[in-house]
Amino acid sequence: MSLFRSLTQALLKIDCQGLVARLIMDFVLLTTAVEVAPRWRELAEKLARVSKQQMDAYEAPHRDKTGMVDSEAMWKPAYDFLLTWAAQIGDSYRDVIHELHMGLDRMKNPITKRWKHLTGTLILVNCLELLRSSAFSPTPHDDFAI
Numbered sequence: 001m002s003l004f005r006s007l008t009q010a011l012l013k014i015d016c017q018g019l020v021a022r023l024i025m026d027f028v029l030l031t032t033a034v035e036v037a038p039r040w041r042e043l044a045e046k047l048a049r050v051s052k053q054q055m056d057a058y059e060a061p062h063r064d065k066t067g068m069v070d071s072e073a074m075w076k077p078a079y080d081f082l083l084t085w086a087a088q089i090g091d092s093y094r095d096v097i098h099e100l101h102m103g104l105d106r107m108k109n110p111i112t113k114r115w116k117h118l119t120g121t122l123i124l125v126n127c128l129e130l131l132r133s134s135a136f137s138p139t140p141h142d143d144f145a146i
Contacts, residue, residue, distance in 0.1 A: 021128060025093040028121050029086060033079035034098060035111055038071060040078030048105040055081075068103055094125050 026049065042134050044050040058077040062069050086096045101122050104112045112118060 001074060017128065021093045021125070023123060024128075025086070025096055028100065028118065029082045030079060031117065032104070033082055034075045035076040035115060036077050036104070036107075039107065040074065040081060043078070043103060044081050044085075044109055046106045047099065048088075050081070075124055097122050097125055 002129050032043075033040065041055050046054060055077075058080050061080075062073050062076045068097060080102075087101075089096045089099060097118075101112065101118055104110055104118065
C-alpha cells in the first residue's frame with residue numbers, strides 16, 4: 001500500500017508542476033500578445049521566418065466587414081501566432097519563455113525595457129524546479145536557515 005501511496009504522491013507533484021508551468025506559459029503568451037498587439041508583426045519576424053501571407057492569415061479571422069482588424073482586437077492575431085509559434089518550440093516552457101524574451105529584446109524598441117513582468121516570469125520559471133522540490137520536501141520548513 002505504501003508503494004501505491006508514494007506513486008500517487010509523485011504523480012500529484014508532477015501534475016501540480018505541469019499545471020503551474022502551463023498556467024505560467026499561457027499567462028506569458030496572452031499578456032505578451034496584449035502588450036505587443038500593434039507591433040506583433042515585428043515580433044513575428046524576430047521569432048520566426050513568417051511571410052506576409054502567413055501574417056495576413058493570422059489576421060484574416062479577426063477582420064471586420066471592411067477588411068480591417070480593429071486596433072483593440074490586434075492582440076487576437078498576435079495570440080494566435082504566439083500559440084502556433086510556442087507549439088513549434090516544443091514542450092519546454094522554459095525554452096518558450098526564454099526564446100520569447102530574446103525575441104522581444106531584438107525588437108527596435110524592446111518592450112522588455114519598460115515591461116519587467118516577463119523578466120520576472122523568466123526568473124520564476126527558471127526557479128520552478130527548486131520551488132517544486134522545496135514545496136514537496138519531506139524536511140520540515142522550520143529546519144531551513146534564514
